[in-house]
Amino acid sequence: MFEGWDAVVLARAQFAFTMSFHIVFPAFSIGLASYLAVLEALWLWTGREVFINLFNYWLKIFAVAFGMGVVSGIVMSYQFGTNWSAFSDKTGPVIGPLMAYEVLTAFFLEAGFLGVMLFGLERVGHRLHFLATLMVAVGTLISAFWILSANSWMQTPAGYAINADGQFIAADWFKVIFNPSFPYRLVHMVLAAYLTTALVVGAVGAFHLLRDPHLAGPRVMFSMAMWMATLVAPIQIFAGDQHGLNTLEHQPVKIMAMEGHFDSHPHGAPLILFGWPDQAAGKVKYAIEVPKLGSLVLKHSLDAPMAGLDTVPRENWPPVAITFWSFRIMVGMGLLMLGLGLFSLWARWRGTLYHSRLMLTFALMMAPSGFIAVLAGWITTETGRQPFTVYGLLRTVDSASPLAAPAVASSLIAFIIVYFAVFGAGVVYMLRMMAAPPHHGEQGPKGDTPARAAGITPAAGATRGAAS
Amino acid sequence: MTAAIDIATVWAFIIAFAVFVYIVMDGFDLGLGILFPLFPKKSDRDVIMNSVAPVWDGNETWLVLGGGGLMAAFPLAYAVLMPALYTPMIAMLIGLVFRGVAFEFRWRTTPGGRNRWDIPFFAGSLLAALAQGVALGAILQGVHVEARHYAGGWWDWLTPFSILTGIAVVIGYALLGATWLVMKTEGPLRDKAYHLSWFLLFAMIGAIGAVSIATPFLHIQYTQRWFSWPGIILTAPVPIAVAVVTALLLRSLARKRDYQPFFLTLTLFALSYAGLGISMWPYIVPQSITIWQAASPENSQIFMLFGVAVLIPLILGYTGWAYYVFRGKVKAGSGYH
Numbered sequence: 001m002f003e004g005w006d007a008v009v010l011a012r013a014q015f016a017f018t019m020s021f022h023i024v025f026p027a028f029s030i031g032l033a034s035y036l037a038v039l040e041a042l043w044l045w046t047g048r049e050v051f052i053n054l055f056n057y058w059l060k061i062f063a064v065a066f067g068m069g070v071v072s073g074i075v076m077s078y079q080f081g082t083n084w085s086a087f088s089d090k091t092g093p094v095i096g097p098l099m100a101y102e103v104l105t106a107f108f109l110e111a112g113f114l115g116v117m118l119f120g121l122e123r124v125g126h127r128l129h130f131l132a133t134l135m136v137a138v139g140t141l142i143s144a145f146w147i148l149s150a151n152s153w154m155q156t157p158a159g160y161a162i163n164a165d166g167q168f169i170a171a172d173w174f175k176v177i178f179n180p181s182f183p184y185r186l187v188h189m190v191l192a193a194y195l196t197t198a199l200v201v202g203a204v205g206a207f208h209l210l211r212d213p214h215l216a217g218p219r220v221m222f223s224m225a226m227w228m229a230t231l232v233a234p235i236q237i238f239a240g241d242q243h244g245l246n247t248l249e250h251q252p253v254k255i256m257a258m259e260g261h262f263d264s265h266p267h268g269a270p271l272i273l274f275g276w277p278d279q280a281a282g283k284v285k286y287a288i289e290v291p292k293l294g295s296l297v298l299k300h301s302l303d304a305p306m307a308g309l310d311t312v313p314r315e316n317w318p319p320v321a322i323t324f325w326s327f328r329i330m331v332g333m334g335l336l337m338l339g340l341g342l343f344s345l346w347a348r349w350r351g352t353l354y355h356s357r358l359m360l361t362f363a364l365m366m367a368p369s370g371f372i373a374v375l376a377g378w379i380t381t382e383t384g385r386q387p388f389t390v391y392g393l394l395r396t397v398d399s400a401s402p403l404a405a406p407a408v409a410s411s412l413i414a415f416i417i418v419y420f421a422v423f424g425a426g427v428v429y430m431l432r433m434m435a436a437p438p439h440h441g442e443q444g445p446k447g448d449t450p451a452r453a454a455g456i457t458p459a460a461g462a463t464r465g466a467a468s
Numbered sequence: 469m470t471a472a473i474d475i476a477t478v479w480a481f482i483i484a485f486a487v488f489v490y491i492v493m494d495g496f497d498l499g500l501g502i503l504f505p506l507f508p509k510k511s512d513r514d515v516i517m518n519s520v521a522p523v524w525d526g527n528e529t530w531l532v533l534g535g536g537g538l539m540a541a542f543p544l545a546y547a548v549l550m551p552a553l554y555t556p557m558i559a560m561l562i563g564l565v566f567r568g569v570a571f572e573f574r575w576r577t578t579p580g581g582r583n584r585w586d587i588p589f590f591a592g593s594l595l596a597a598l599a600q601g602v603a604l605g606a607i608l609q610g611v612h613v614e615a616r617h618y619a620g621g622w623w624d625w626l627t628p629f630s631i632l633t634g635i636a637v638v639i640g641y642a643l644l645g646a647t648w649l650v651m652k653t654e655g656p657l658r659d660k661a662y663h664l665s666w667f668l669l670f671a672m673i674g675a676i677g678a679v680s681i682a683t684p685f686l687h688i689q690y691t692q693r694w695f696s697w698p699g700i701i702l703t704a705p706v707p708i709a710v711a712v713v714t715a716l717l718l719r720s721l722a723r724k725r726d727y728q729p730f731f732l733t734l735t736l737f738a739l740s741y742a743g744l745g746i747s748m749w750p751y752i753v754p755q756s757i758t759i760w761q762a763a764s765p766e767n768s769q770i771f772m773l774f775g776v777a778v779l780i781p782l783i784l785g786y787t788g789w790a791y792y793v794f795r796g797k798v799k800a801g802s803g804y805h
Contacts, residue, residue: 123793
């Protein structure tokens with residue numbers, strides 16, 4: 001299956017594969033955990049039953065997504081060692097502690113309170129249960145903080161020294177953690193997680209409203225999701241632009257690849273809209289470009305000079321075509337989200353938000369757009385960092401484990417088979433749950449299983465809470 | 469220099485503690501998976517799953533701490549051991565994927581007939597436990613290191629000894645699982661768990677004996693550590709304590725106690741674990757790399773020590789609370805509502 005691939009390429013393929021699967025679940029569960037906290041707060045505050053129904057409805061979906069995030073995350077925490085042992089040895093003293101803090105401050109918090117959040121409403125009472133939900137939501141955000149700090153350090157290393165063994169060591173922990181690209185990446189990723197979740201919630205709402213525009217639960221979730229899209233999509237585009245300017249300052253070569261700038265432009269660079277970057281030839285074929293607009297976007301001046309990849313040794317070029325196209329896919333998704341938000345604002349003003357088939361169909365079609373944008377964005381930033389793992393300092397070829405290709409190929413094939421089977425099934429289960437609308441007396445996780453259906457009804461607790 | 473030695477030692481104990489907490493906590497829930505085929509009734513299986521559903525992913529977080537902590541505190545050991553244990557590690561991860569998702573997935577399949585996630589739950593648990601035991605054996609027998617890299621092949625871990633330790637861990641986890649069921653269930657399910665505990669306890673004693681006899685033959689260092697004066701003052705109490713705990717465990721099973729069998733089994737695990745520690749110390753990769761050679765720079769270890777000192781007690785606190793919330797016997801059909 002992978003004959004002719006060397007061990008490093010296989011290890012990269014494996015990391016890209018397992019990471020791409022993994023990132024989808026946290027992106028969804030970061031947003032969903034916060035959404036659940038908001039729903040429970042609204043329920044406790046207003047006592048309206050629709051909020052607890054929505055809470056329980058999304059909680060069951062959350063449980064499945066979170067479980068998949070946990071197991072795919074355990075894989076990640078060991079893959080650094082199995083496939084990237086040289087990287088682990090050299091960077092362990094710096095990014096190891098960041099990940100250890102992620103485990104200590106985030107993973108335990110999430111896992112410790114998850115059980116109570118999922119099954120404990122009747123055992124601990126409303127206040128403590130809400131605390132548990134909040135802790136899980138906060139835990140997902142703390143997790144994002146640390147892992148993005150570690151990732152950002154690999155992109156824009158700072159606050160380090162190198163010891164006699166060739167290891168990176170921390171000279172200044174504050175500079176390590178708050179390295180130059182970290183604040184931008186953190187904001188961009190958390191907003192992306194919120195948007196991703198909002199688009200899924202909105203699509204599920206739209207799906208049910210297309211059948212019956214009067215359903216209370218879907219109306220509430222659709223309205224909330226569209227507000228998120230309206231408000232957050234523009235903020236995200238602004239945050240992304242700022243992140244891009246930060247990248248231009250610290251990783252200019254990545255920007256050259258994203259923009260397809262093989263040649264230097266001393267008198268203003270064009271903005272290449274589309275084209276096919278040909279790495280070997282060093283130019284973009286079939287380019288459709290707007291003169292000088294590239295300089296205007298990146299340097300805020302039509303005639304600002306822009307250096308191209310011709311100023312960079314070829315062995316330091318990232319794969320341009322992937323970086324170029326994944327960036328365009330991400331931006332395209334962002335613009336569609338902006339369009340959806342604006343459209344919903346107009347429909348809301350017209351009073352057709354819950355009825356317009358065009359509106360609802362558009363929202364339904366946008367269901368995967370957040371995931372596509374997240375994946376495309378990560379591919380842009382990670383591929384654009386190549387051929388380094390620690391930008392400019394440690395090359396990817398010098399980071400891999402001393403393993404023979406057959407070992408890496410076998411594990412890659414195993415992961416591909418297992419992930420498609422397991423996570424494919426998980427996605428089917430989530431879609432199946434989403435296909436039924438939230439209903440009156442919606443129960444939490446496992447409340448709907450045959451083992452418990454004959455027992456006391458949890459719904460009684462929910463409605464009692466709603467009535468009080 | 470003395471300060472560096474102290475912190476590396478502290479970290480060796482912290483990592484050892486995290487791994488032990490993992491073994492204790494995930495040990496019993498992996499054990500439940502291993503015992504699954506012996507409880508074919510659907511209602512029994514639902515109770516078994518419910519007895520750990522609220523806590524399982526907290527349990528597995530200790531594994532992430534073990535791995536992440538090892539990378540942070542002893543990066544060289546992490547970088548050498550993971551490629552050396554490549555196949556068992558990948559097998560363990562894949563096993564954990566299957567069994568982890570089964571906790572949620574098995575409630576989501578369409579009802580009726582056998583649950584299609586029961587077999588992955590069993591097989592994943594067995595694979596993960598076996599792989600962990602094999603990894604333990606592979607570490608004990610030592611790995612081939614050159615410069616700062618693993619220099620062996622990708623099948624070096626496979627020896628009769630590593631298979632023996634693999635089987636021993638499977639038996640041990642199964643015993644933990646059985647005594648957990650004694651504690652958390654009632655009626656015929658609990659009776660069956662008692663019977664299994666008897667059988668598994670004898671198997672476990674046999675496994676501990678076999679590993680203990682085989683270990684000194686691996687390296688002269690292990691022999692000297694255990695059998696030469698004055699080390700024997702430290703080592704002799706371990707087998708004696710094992711014998712005492714075993715006797716207590718047999719008595720608690722005979723008297724059908726609820727809690728004692730589980731906690732005495734944990735004590736047995738702790739003693740075996742201490743024995744491993746005595747064998748390995750001060751190596752983190754036996755015969756090749758000591759904890760001081762593998763240690764992160766002092767400022768990395770100190771930076772994390774602050775976090776550990778504050779957060780581990782906090783974590784133990786709220787984890788304890790979660791167990792307290794879901795305390796007591798799990799009843800069939802009632803679940804957590």
